[in-house]
Amino acid sequence: MTAYVTDTQERIARVLRELTDGAGYPPSIREIAVAVGLSGSTVAYHLRALERHGIVSHTPHRSRSYQIRR
Known part of the structure; x- marks a missing residue:
């Protein structure tokens, strides 16, 4: 990075x-939090x-919109 x-x-x-x-679409913040062991x-x-x-981008007011910029 x-x-x-x-x-x-x-x-x-x-x-x-x-x-x-793995899923083919971005995870929710909660799913990321569980995976890394932190709060949402x-x-x-x-x-x-x-x-x-x-490093990441997202669409405001839209769930599951955080994506790594490639």
């Missing part, structure tokens, strides 16, 4: 990619940071 990200953010990005590849609000905070870094 090009921008500085924390270990937790890197783990969240990896899980987001794995769950998306903590995962949402880190996803917003990843979005600021340009």
Whole structure:
């Protein structure tokens, strides 16, 4: 990853990619939270940071919209 990200953010990005590849569509924040062992609000905070870094994107007000930018 090009921008500085924390270990937790890197783990969240990896899980987001794995769950998306496995299911064929993006996971919910709750599904990501369960997979990484964090609360949903903590995962949402880190996803917003990843979005600021340009690593993930999402459509506001739409569920399951976080995606890794490829």
